[in-house]
Amino acid sequence: MAVLPPPPRLAEIGAAVDELHALPGADRLRWAGRDDWHLTLAFLGEVAEPVLPDLHDRLARAAHRTPPFALRLHGGGRFGDKVLWAGVAGGTDALRLLAERSDAAARRAGVPMEEHRRYHPHLTLARSRSGADLHPYVDALAGFEGTAWQTDELALVRSRLPVSGVPGEAPRYEVVGRWGLGE
Incomplete structure (x- = not known):
């Protein structure tokens, strides 16, 4: 969900x-495809086909109970030496609530979920397999201030894993459901 x-x-x-991309070592990072950038709310893993109708109904209710809210992309950070991300500011409490509601909807629909972790809103920009020093990238993003937008929908996004065997190929994402917030 995203x-x-x-x-x-x-x-x-x-x-x-x-x-x-002009910084030293940028070519050693695996950059996320821009067409796939999204703010993940909860990762579902494999979802059985019979569960989908109930999941869709529950996600619609979660979206309905959440009014639209403003967000903006802001600065950057990292998860260890593996993931570089853009941060999120604005209605982060509302975003966390939507993430919790989405997670609960999936659990109640019977989707096996990973152990619950504290939600950290971010947009993944790049990954490193070699444990690159991500500090210069985080420093370069420190002053980034995106323009706010009104978040008005919840999306269910399917991940299509690479099948070609080409090294470095990334998953592709496809929106398979959308629900308006507060509707």
């Missing part, structure tokens, strides 16, 4: 990421 920032907001962070 929130999808609008294309103009993704273009803003895209311009900042373009500048990151």
Whole structure:
């Protein structure tokens, strides 16, 4: 489940990421595809086909109970030496609540979920397999301030894992459901 920032907001962070590509070692990072940028709310893993109708109903209710809220992409950070991300500011409490409601909806629909972790809103920009020093990239993103947007929908996003065997190929994401917030 995810929130999808609008294309103009993704273009803003895209311009900042373009500048990151000029930093030493950028070619050793596996950059996330821009068409796939999203704010993950909860990761579902494999979902059995018979569970989908109930999951869709429950996600619709979770979205209905959550009013629209403002977000913006802001700064950057890292998870250890493996993941570089853009941060999120604005209605992060509302975003966390939507993440909790989405997680609960999936659990109640019978989707086996990973152990519950504290939600940390972010947009993944790049990954490193070699444990690259991500500090210069985080420092370069420190002053990034995106324009706010009104978050008004919850999306169910399916991950299509690579099947070609090409090294470095990334998963592709497909939106398979959308529900308006507060509707």
